[in-house]
Amino acid sequence: MDVSGGNHRHEAPWKRMSKEELDNQYSPSRWVVRLGAEEAMRTYSQIGNEVTKRARATGRSLLNVLYGDGDGEKLDIYLPEAVSEGNWGLVVALGSQLGALPWPTRPLFCPTAMPFLVFFHGGYWQSGSKDTSAFMVNPLTAQGVAVVIVAYDIAPKGTLDQMVDQVTQSIVFVQKQYPGNQGIYLCGHSAGAHLAAMMLLADWTKHGVTPNLKGFFLLSGVYDLEPIMHTSENAPLLPALEDAQRNSPLWQLETAPTQPADPACRILVTVGQHDSPEFHRQSREFYQTLCQGGWKASFEELHDMDHFEILWNLTQEDYVLTQAYLDVCVSVGGSINTIHNSNNNKTGATQWETGWLELE
Numbered sequence: 001m002d003v004s005g006g007n008h009r010h011e012a013p014w015k016r017m018s019k020e021e022l023d024n025q026y027s028p029s030r031w032v033v034r035l036g037a038e039e040a041m042r043t044y045s046q047i048g049n050e051v052t053k054r055a056r057a058t059g060r061s062l063l064n065v066l067y068g069d070g071d072g073e074k075l076d077i078y079l080p081e082a083v084s085e086g087n088w089g090l091v092v093a094l095g096s097q098l099g100a101l102p103w104p105t106r107p108l109f110c111p112t113a114m115p116f117l118v119f120f121h122g123g124y125w126q127s128g129s130k131d132t133s134a135f136m137v138n139p140l141t142a143q144g145v146a147v148v149i150v151a152y153d154i155a156p157k158g159t160l161d162q163m164v165d166q167v168t169q170s171i172v173f174v175q176k177q178y179p180g181n182q183g184i185y186l187c188g189h190s191a192g193a194h195l196a197a198m199m200l201l202a203d204w205t206k207h208g209v210t211p212n213l214k215g216f217f218l219l220s221g222v223y224d225l226e227p228i229m230h231t232s233e234n235a236p237l238l239p240a241l242e243d244a245q246r247n248s249p250l251w252q253l254e255t256a257p258t259q260p261a262d263p264a265c266r267i268l269v270t271v272g273q274h275d276s277p278e279f280h281r282q283s284r285e286f287y288q289t290l291c292q293g294g295w296k297a298s299f300e301e302l303h304d305m306d307h308f309e310i311l312w313n314l315t316q317e318d319y320v321l322t323q324a325y326l327d328v329c330v331s332v333g334g335s336i337n338t339i340h341n342s343n344n345n346k347t348g349a350t351q352w353e354t355g356w357l358e359l360e
């Protein structure tokens with residue numbers, strides 16, 4: 001059997017790279033242009049902290065809801081203001097009838113129809129937290145989209161297989177809790193985009209429910225884990241080639257293509273202009289594999305963005321990508337062709353252009 005996946009991977013450029021070069025390619029902070037690597041990571045935690053505090057202070061949220069039995073299996077639900085009023089009454093009434101059950105284990109019956117965006121944070125499966133990842137919450141809830149931020153057991157507590165399993169469970173939980181949802185959209189950043197992409201391979205039949213998956217928003221992800229095995233920081237995660245292959249959506253979809261449960265389901269693969277060449281290659285090849293497999297996919301390189309600025313910009317309602325997500329989540333039936341990055345001049349990190357979408 002050809003264990004290297006598609007033919008193009010025989011020529012994979014990473015195979016000719018030294019360990020130092022691979023370490024460099026797979027350290028996104030080293031590719032940040034406006035800050036030093038350490039400062040970028042500090043700013044990432046700081047902004048994550050602030051936006052999460054703000055989201056919790058300004059909107060209605062259900063925090064630390066258990067989606068599984070493990071203590072790491074918790075998620076935060078941020079509800080749109082208009083819809084949450086009604087739901088909240090129902091949740092509180094039910095909660096009080098159920099008496100002394102601790103808050104996170106009370107059932108949350110919120111049958112209200114709304115789209116749900118479920119976000120998986122990055123951090124190379126070894127860092128990051130739901131408590132610092134509420135980036136897109138405020139602009140999306142303001143437009144009627146519920147946002148769920150999921151915690152999973154990062155390494156060394158969790159293995160990649162366990163993380164994939166937890167992510168699966170969290171989506172099953174959202175579907176069971178909100179059966180009347182108007183679509184579940186999975187969004188992930190970096191390692192979180194990998195986890196979201198793994199859901200393209202999920203076998204939902206054994207979970208008793210097929211989630212109403214209508215879209216995938218994948219931000220600067222890693223879809224082929226084999227090169228990661230050869231980097232110093234991330235190698236411990238992937239003890240053997242088969243672990244890497246089993247957990248590589250690129251490899252899996254090339255060898256055994258899957259089909260969307262909902263033919264309207266679309267996948268938006270994006271990478272930052274300043275992400276490393278390997279990150280560009282990963283996104284582009286994944287996009288191509290998706291198209292070859294018959295998935296409705298689009299690919300965009302985000303103008304003048306680094307690995308982390310993409311998330312910072314998603315805190316802004318007028319950022320081109322926030323608008324794209326809103327468009328897909330809110331206007332059911334629309335379809336993305338292209339995001340136009342209308343700004344070709346380099347601007348500061350805090351400035352962005354509003355773009356527009358071409359809808360079918």
Ligand SMILES: N[C@@H](CC(=O)c1ccccc1NC=O)C(=O)O
Pocket residue numbers: 026027028029030044122123124125128189190191192233
């Ligand atoms: N040590 C990594 C950190 C990193 O990759 C990262 C940090 C926060 C959020 C996402 C990340 N990358 C992928 O999951 C770096 O040098 O950039």
